[in-house]
Amino acid sequence: MDTKRLRYFKTIADEGQITRAARKLQMAQPPLSQQLKLLEEELNVQLFDRGKRSLQLTAAGAALYEKAKIILGTIEDTVHEIKAMDSGEMGTLSIGVNKSCFYYLLEPMGHIRANTPNVKIQLREGDTYTLMQAMAERDIEVAFVRFPLNIEDFTVQYDAITLPAERYVLAVSTTHARSIEGVEVQMQHLSGIPLLLLHRTSGRGQYERVIGAFHRAGVQPNIACECPDAAMLLSLALAGIGAAIVPESTLQAFPTEGLQVFPIANMNVKAEAAIVWQRERYLSGPTRRMLERMRGIYRG
Template identity: 55%
Template sequence: MEMRRLRYFKTIADEGQITRAAKKLHIAQPPLSQQLKLLEEELNVTLFERNGRSLILTESGETLYRKASYILNEIEDTMAEVQAVDSGAKGVLKIGANKSCFAYLLQQITHIRERFPGVQFKIREGDTYTLTKEIHEREIELAIVRLPANETEFSTVPIPPEPYMFVVSNQWEGFGEKDSVFMRDLDGIPLLLLHRLSGKGQFEIVTDEFKRLGFNPNIVVECPDAAMLLSLTAAGTGGTIVPKSTLEAFSQENLRVFHLKDFKAQAEAALLWGKDRFLSKAAREVIANMEELY
């Protein structure tokens, strides 16, 4: 059985369609369909059932998918480990981060560039749901994300909790010269809040604080992109509530930042990576540096 066919089969199963799989593999659809047919003939089983335009794994297909995933991952780890021995501190570090965690990412990129100038970076941005999925799929080695994140599924380096801050355009009236506000002061102000694509996250943490204090926020925008929220805030769309370190990575021009006196919850983040997975030398250095820092 050829490794190439196993890789083709797994990609078809992941994508659920021949067309999407062919596009991801950068090959034409007819040759890919032919390779699938040859694999089914070699094994003398049907691996997929058609459901409209979608392909669904049969029981035999499910078994092969589990085995193929294990085999391909082992091959990938073996190649990476062998190349790491030969290349030393070179290669590519694949790392992801929430935009609200970019300050931590910038810190680590600076550190790795100083320690290992030969390392290149492939950086993925996304919410916690997206990045944890990419760790599972081995698209990235590490991710710096906001919690919660099903931490039991990963190895982690926790980052110390930090306060949430209220941010509004410096042209917004009503706050005088003060540098801190109560949550009740936000009553009626249009709010722009972080909201991940799936699962509980920053949105629920913030709205739970409003519930605790007995009033409903005026939410006008929900978005997983912290940079977009800050841009909208600077334009006067409303105010936003973000972790303090988020503001370190983006321009604060046209913005005023306030401490929230009665906001009890704190923002938590962590560095995550897959358990029992081989990591590049650069990835291991990031882990060691963050363990030393935090």
């Protein structure tokens, strides 16, 4: 059954006359009468009792009319929903995020909830290597990750919005912070402190950059723990297990009560991050809208 013909039938039933229905549909009366005749022939039933002044639905016509309202209403709702999803007003935003750069996700998430409450957000946490794999496998559309990306390890190409570079800081429990003098710490003074460092599950990343900075400074670091989860490192630091070296913005995304933070004065590397998505892949409306906002903020 042609949905256009079904819409013609419903309009005729609503108006009670073919003349008024044709006027509402902005078409001539003879073609509309022909469409009604073809529908009745297709169904092999009479849909209207044709009086002199108006048309009355037959029992079969009344049954079809109720179904037509449901069918056409569903189609209209579907069209509206698809358009809303493409515009970013509703749908699902599938994001991967590295905990060490979770801070940069807070603003867009707040904006999404305030302005597009019908958008559902799916978050997946992981280190850069894990999230790049998830994106290649299309489990997520976009990811907030730390450099280096090691793009050469993957078979697909990516585009990115670069986020601000930031310094690494030392986070230590307030109890153990008494052993550190001053408002900042020199790398040479860290050789005797158990350090907690971020380390990817696979590939080179922040760990290698931080270790390289120690070596260039002529310092042998005392590594107590390696972990890809920044929140776990901060919890270990709070428990007095050691001192965590993390990007400064990480401390803006997680509770820091009980921790004291020190800039590392002579560390010659910075933490870098980016919002990454797969090049030439179709992106959902919510994702496109978020990326547009992030470009405006960071002018990437």
